[in-house]
Amino acid sequence: MSDFTLHCFAESGNAYKAALMLELCGADWQAKGIGFFKGETRGADYRALNVMGEAPVLVHHRAEGDFTLSQSGAILIYLARHFQKFGHETEAEEFEILRWVLFDNHKLTSYTATERFMRHFRGKAGDPTAEFIYARAKDAWNVLETHLRGRDWVAADRPTIADLSLCGYLYWPEQIGADWSDYPAIDRWLQRLKELPGWQAPEALMPSGQ
Amino acid sequence: MSDFTLHCFAESGNAYKAALMLELCGADWQAKGIGFFKGETRGADYRALNVMGEAPVLVHHRAEGDFTLSQSGAILIYLARHFQKFGHETEAEEFEILRWVLFDNHKLTSYTATERFMRHFRGKAGDPTAEFIYARAKDAWNVLETHLRGRDWVAADRPTIADLSLCGYLYWPEQIGADWSDYPAIDRWLQRLKELPGWQAPEALMPSGQ
Incomplete structure (x- = not known):
């Protein structure tokens, strides 16, 4: 086993x-x-x-x-x-990781996963509820985009579980309605993650x- | 200070x-x-x-x-x-607390807070988007109700931060559209929390x- x-x-x-x-x-x-x-x-x-x-x-x-x-x-x-x-090396890193994992669950993944389900699996793009949730997902992407400007990784000087949490739904740009060229810092960060062995x-x- | x-x-x-x-x-x-x-x-x-x-x-x-x-x-x-x-006393409790704090952020608070905002602060109860989010909030309340049956506290034999996280929006039943008599285990648990010194x-x- x-x-x-x-x-x-x-x-x-x-x-x-x-x-x-x-x-x-x-x-x-x-x-x-x-x-x-x-x-x-x-x-x-x-x-x-x-x-x-x-x-x-x-x-x-x-x-x-x-x-x-x-x-x-x-x-x-x-x-x-x-x-x-x-994981973390210091207490400050521990809580920085934790707050981004929580932000991911609370704001980024929660809205992104729901609007993807409606858009991609239920064909409801354009429906007012789907649009409402899509707008909230984009708010969360903008927070991440702002945070990643000038940073390689979310919570430390190296990849951590905060990066692995936040990227969960982001390699499906068409399914979630994202064009990462509008979010250049996210775009480069997703590429960086993809290059991890x-x-x-x-x-x-x-x-x-x- | x-x-x-x-x-x-x-x-x-x-x-x-x-x-x-x-x-x-x-x-x-x-x-x-x-x-x-x-x-x-x-x-x-x-x-x-x-x-x-x-x-x-x-x-x-x-x-x-x-x-x-x-x-x-x-x-x-x-x-x-x-x-x-x-907090926790054992590693098993640590992760039980953590998963309920995450569930709260991901599912319970995220939907409850949003539907409350639409219902109570924007007067949009009945709007299809508000109803969609309300239904998801009720799904999360039902998970909590099921879990609390036969338990006094969410994650241990005593109150922990999991209880304090999950209760955040639940003392506003009218504002969130909840009638706790429909959720007797939640009702008793909220009362129990209220009796903490x-x-x-x-x-x-x-x-x-x-």
Whole structure:
């Protein structure tokens, strides 16, 4: 058995954050596909695994027993500590990473993932609700763009889990309605991340949830 | 000077999370009001304090210099460590707390705060976008309700910062369109929190942002 099992599917940017981290850390891990588009995360079996009903869920197969964890941000922090990679070196860095992981969850991913779902998977681009959420996603991209001007990485002088969290949905520019040439600092930062040894696209790491 | 300054305003549930924590910890703190409804968080001065443009911001006046932190979840974790209160005792608890703080930011507060803003401050209840976001907020309340059945507290056998994070917007049932009698486990849990020594309502802790 692998050291880690990740319950995931390729269309989930939240799952991608964890999958990319595992891959960049050289972890011994396996992807267990979730039939998201068949409603699997709404079923009782999945809710027993994760009451929040979301992907990803990480299971760490430890000698003393399995440790199960949901929420990509919590998974990233757990893995950074386990592998001693992409984490903080000082307390100031620790909280800088944490606040960007939280901003990602609260503002950037939450709106980006929802407007992508409506736009790309439900064909609702232009619908007033989709537009409302799209405007909020763009507000969050602008905050990130402003922050990245003159910086290579989000929270330190090297890539950290804050970068891995924030990039989760951003390699699908057409699906989320982004033209990164309008956001040059984000564009260069996504390229920089892509050049990290071991980087792979979501579809190369996880099975489809279709 | 107080030990802590919290940039905040009474209408912000995110600011309330930090204010309530400071109060329950018996901190020496002062509230510095933000004129949110006058657009202050969108101004250059505020963006210099917090590029994310959000409340709250905590400043800890330390001997070695001020430490400034945004994002309520990061602030709660910082204060739990500083005061050794409402934090974890084991690694399993640490990650259970963390995943609920993230769930709160990602799903519960993000939708609840937005639909409250539209409903209460903009009079848009019934608008399709407000209804869409309201439905998502209720999904998150249902997850919390399910989780709290048979539990007194969210992440441990005692109150932790996970409880303080999740309750941020929930003491305004009319403003968010909630009838807690439909969510009896949440109802009892909110009552339990209210009975903690030092508990106060948002308006008693912070000045209005109007």
